[in-house]
Amino acid sequence: MQREHGLRKRGKPSKSSLPDVRSGLSNTYENLGACRLLLKVVVGFVILIGILLCFAYAISPITAVSISGIHDIRQFEWAQVENKDLQRGIRILSELIGPESIAIDEHDNLYTTVSDGRVVKIVNPGKHDQSVIDLTESFDYAKESKRSKIRPLGIRLHGSKLYFADAYQGVIMIDLKSGSHEVIVRYDDVKPSLVFPDDLTITSDGKTIYFTDMSLKWAYEEIALFALEGECSGRLFKVDVLTKRTELVRDNLCHSNGIELDRAENHAIVAEHSRRRLAVISLESGKLVRNILLPGGPDNIRRRQNGGYWVSIPYLPEPGHFTTWHPVIRNILATVLGELGILSWVNLNQGIAVKLNDDLEIVRIHYDTEGRLSKAITEISELSDGRLAVGSFIINGIALVDPISSK
Template identity: 50%
Template structure:
């Protein structure tokens, strides 16, 4: 502030130099602002692009999840099966008696490789073998394993499916009573052939019981030849859809009793879980029955018709046959697989799996690459277990039939040929 000559005080305004300095400062700052703005805009643009991309990815993922959920729902709703909850399959790891290392079944000798799927085998008094095949034949093998071996188709002269609404033929369980050969066909029912005259009879057709038999499987005959007991795997699923029956977990299998002379049929037991193999004990007071879908053999008292014992096994059992001296041989074609055990608790998951894979795809999931047989005692306790670990000689074994000389014949429902094994080494 300065005084004028007149004594008045005058306020000075900003000097030009100060104004210029301020202007210079503002101008000097201005280029910096102009330089940062494009960078900021660029960053904001990139951030916007990333945000947009994330939004698109999130939308695509959500769409994928929704589509996947819709597909699973569709598969579940349109599944060919109606899976039920299964809570009675045991943990195989609890069966300590199965933890043995052997490869006993790999030492057998395979014969008759030209015979596809000889599931069950029986031998007559002259040493001839009989078996049923995948192609529908029942054959007689004369002098098996020798140079003069001959295979005769004993069903060549007739068609036991003639007149039936079902055209398929698959002979499964087979037995011999004196000169009469009995066999169960998986489509048609129960039949007999006189091995001396080659005359055949239909004992029980699939449609002669109600509900009709869907999958007849195995049989056993009383020592006097008057009574036959046979199994029907399911009231719902037939032979061609066997995998659906197992994964569904349904239990509609039955056991029938047939009087050979009168042809009268009685229902012995129902509500079984895939009952295939069957055998009378030596007293003929009890039936041993395989429940393949529950990895067990049950013992049914014929008088009370109650289950009196359950034998837990390391896989799904098939045919049961008496051992030469004491006990019983049980074949296990489908061993336990730990990676699939968890699915039994989830019916919806099994519905989806069945819908996606179909029956053929499900079949590919089954482990059929080992050979396993189990020996039970006369009191139905596990005595021993024998393996062909890699299935090099025998696999998917459906029957172990012991001969009078101690040799054992091993049959399979998928493998060609019959394995001859020295039973004395087991």
């Protein structure tokens, strides 16, 4: 019996200790339950996002393609300069919205195409007696067309004949003496039909017009989706002005918009906007001769008075710009953002112009990075006094930039 005094007495836990143990276990189970619930919510959210992204990809309005070889400003030492060359001057006629292209006659009168469908002449631009004449007021060049929309773009002057490309209708001529007009190429005169005629140029003898069709798929109002997709179905055509016979010169161009001929008229210089380059194409063979790489997508190209060319760049993409992202991501972005959303991601409040010499070598780049005068530039044309008439596809009015030093 005495051993019992040296033994620990074992028995049931006291009733007073049970609530503490049960409380701890209960808290542990509650925490585990909360964690499981949180995990389920997170997993469910991830699955939901995945489903939505898959759905966005499946219904995407575009079929983005891989884009390689895109250069940005870091690859061009000549572009890494600071200047405000395009800020000095005045803006005229703010009531003209989107004067995309500009032609100039021997009296320095301007001819331009605006977003409301008009082609206008500006007499004595920038002077006190400046006036505007509507050249398309007396006729409707889309009257007999199955397409009702009009949007004149690239414009050229040859003698008393004014030629322009319309994004929906084709190539049209206005006789400035008689006031009459003539459709040179209707959109459905070629097969497949023209979808997005953009710019044109004409040989010095006035017999042949070369013009671009930007895409076989995307129309003018879908330009942001077109740029995001990156497909290359643009075409270069030539048309005999007298017979109206139209021939394909080259296809599979990437966002082909602006065009100019070299001085000898042996080559066409075509802007491939989505690849940020100029394509020099032989007019005899239709073969690509060379590419000229640029830090941003070029638009219209025009000759300089003293030799060389002006190339307009509507905006300067930052390195890693979203238009170069993986095709899957771009497909999803097209669904999520839509046309207007994509445009809102692009900084159009800046002006960029590149000067080339006759050998298509870079001479200089000119800026208005703050967009004080020149922005969203689609064309640079020279007046006889050295001033630059600056066109834009969305900005109000025309910027008249003071002559730029040749240094």
